[in-house]
Amino acid sequence: MTAIVHDFRSDTVTRPCSGMRKAMAVAEVGDDVYGQDRTVAALEGRVAEIMGKAAGLFLPSGTQSNLIALMIHCGRGDEFIAGQNAHCYKYEAGGAAVLGSIQPQPVENLPDGTMDLGKIAAAIKPEDPHFARTRLLALENTIGGRILPEDFVREATGLARQHGLATHLDGARIFNAAVGSGRRAGELAAPFDTVSVCLSKGLGAPVGSVLVGSTDAIATGRRLRKMLGGGMRQAGILAAAGLYALENNVARLAEDHARARRLAEGFAQYPGLSLEMPQTNINFMRVEERLGDRFAEHMAASGIGVSGRYGELRWVTHKDVGDDALAAALEAAGAFFKGQGERVFAAQ
Ligand SMILES: *Cc1c(COP(=O)(O)O)cnc(C)c1O
Numbered sequence: 001m002t003a004i005v006h007d008f009r010s011d012t013v014t015r016p017c018s019g020m021r022k023a024m025a026v027a028e029v030g031d032d033v034y035g036q037d038r039t040v041a042a043l044e045g046r047v048a049e050i051m052g053k054a055a056g057l058f059l060p061s062g063t064q065s066n067l068i069a070l071m072i073h074c075g076r077g078d079e080f081i082a083g084q085n086a087h088c089y090k091y092e093a094g095g096a097a098v099l100g101s102i103q104p105q106p107v108e109n110l111p112d113g114t115m116d117l118g119k120i121a122a123a124i125k126p127e128d129p130h131f132a133r134t135r136l137l138a139l140e141n142t143i144g145g146r147i148l149p150e151d152f153v154r155e156a157t158g159l160a161r162q163h164g165l166a167t168h169l170d171g172a173r174i175f176n177a178a179v180g181s182g183r184r185a186g187e188l189a190a191p192f193d194t195v196s197v198c199l200s201k202g203l204g205a206p207v208g209s210v211l212v213g214s215t216d217a218i219a220t221g222r223r224l225r226k227m228l229g230g231g232m233r234q235a236g237i238l239a240a241a242g243l244y245a246l247e248n249n250v251a252r253l254a255e256d257h258a259r260a261r262r263l264a265e266g267f268a269q270y271p272g273l274s275l276e277m278p279q280t281n282i283n284f285m286r287v288e289e290r291l292g293d294r295f296a297e298h299m300a301a302s303g304i305g306v307s308g309r310y311g312e313l314r315w316v317t318h319k320d321v322g323d324d325a326l327a328a329a330l331e332a333a334g335a336f337f338k339g340q341g342e343r344v345f346a347a348q
Pocket residue numbers: 060061062063064066087088140142170172173198200209
C-alpha cells in the first residue's frame with residue numbers, strides 16, 4: 001500500500017503544530033479529578049464563555065461528551081430523538097443504549113441535514129405506560145458538513161421545549177458552522193441546554209472535547225465523567241492545546257472551506273464524479289458505478305488519502321492539507337481521467 005502523503009480522510013488527522021506543542025510543554029497542571037488543574041479550568045471556562053453557557057467540562061472525546069449529555073438529560077428507560085444520520089445515534093457504538101439504558105428514537109434526516117418537524121412531533125410520546133418517556137431532542141451542526149438552517153433550529157428546539165424536552169447540540173464542528181455562516185458560535189449554541197464541542201477536529205488539538213451547559217447539568221456531567229472513566233489527572237497538558245486552538249485555529253477554518261470549494265470546482269470538470277458545492281470543510285463525492293473502485297484505487301496509489309467507508313468518497317479539508325495537497329489531488333484526478341477513466345468512457 002502506498003503511504004498517504006496528502007490526507008483528506010478527516011480533520012481528525014491534524015497534528016499539533018510547534019506553537020501548540022510549546023503551549024502544552026509549559027502548561028501549568030494539577031490533578032484535575034481533585035479540581036486542581038488550572039489550565040483545564042481555564043479551558044472549560046473559555047469554551048463556556050464563547051458558547052454563552054454557565055459551565056464547561058473537559059472530556060477525552062466527543063463520543064464521551066455526547067454520551068454524558070444524553071445521560072444528563074435522560075434516565076434509565078427514557079428516550080432521545082436524533083437524526084437517523086446523527087453521530088450520537090449512528091456512530092457511537094450504541095453507547096446510549098448500552099451504558100445509559102437510554103432508547104434512541106431516530107428520525108429520518110432530509111438531504112440538508114434537517115428533519116421534518118411533523119415527524120419529530122409524531123415521535124414525541126404522550127404520557128402512557130406503554131411508551132418510553134421522551135426527554136431530549138439532539139441536533140448536530142454541522143451535520144455531514146452542512147450548516148443547519150437557522151429557522152429549522154429555532155422551530156425544532158421550540159417544538160422540543162413546548163413538549164418539555166431538553167435540547168442538546170452535537171457541535172463537534174460548531175466553529176465550522178459559525179465561520180461558514182458568519183454567525184457567532186454563541187448564537188448557534190443559544191437555543192440548546194447543552195452543547196458538545198470538539199477540539200480535535202479542524203481546530204487541530206490532539207485530544208479533547210468540551211461539554212457546556214448550566215452549572216447543575218455540568219455538575220451531574222462531572223460525576224458521570226468519573227463513572228465512565230473519563231476523569232483525567234494532569235490534563236492541563238491537553239487543555240493547553242485546546243486553549244491554543246481556540247486562540248489560533250478558529251478564524252483560519254475559512255481557508256479550509258475555501259479549499260473544499262476549490263476541490264469541488266476542480267473535480268466538477270470530470271465526467272463520472274458528482275459533488276455538491278460544500279458549505280464547510282467536507283465534500284461527499286459520488287463516483288459513477290462504471291468507474292467502480294478504480295478512481296479510489298488510483299487516488300490511494302497516488303498517495304492521496306480519502307475516506308470511502310460509507311458508500312461515497314469523503315474529502316475533508318483541514319489545516320494540514322494546503323494548496324500543495326489540493327494541487328496533488330486534482331493532478332491525480334487529471335491523470336486518472338487521461339488514462340483509465342478515458343478508456344472507461346470511450347468503451348461506452
Ligand atoms: C467526531 C465527532 C464526534 C465524536 O468525536 P470523537 O472525539 O471522535 O469521539 C461526535 N459528533 C460528531 C458530529 C463528530 O464529527
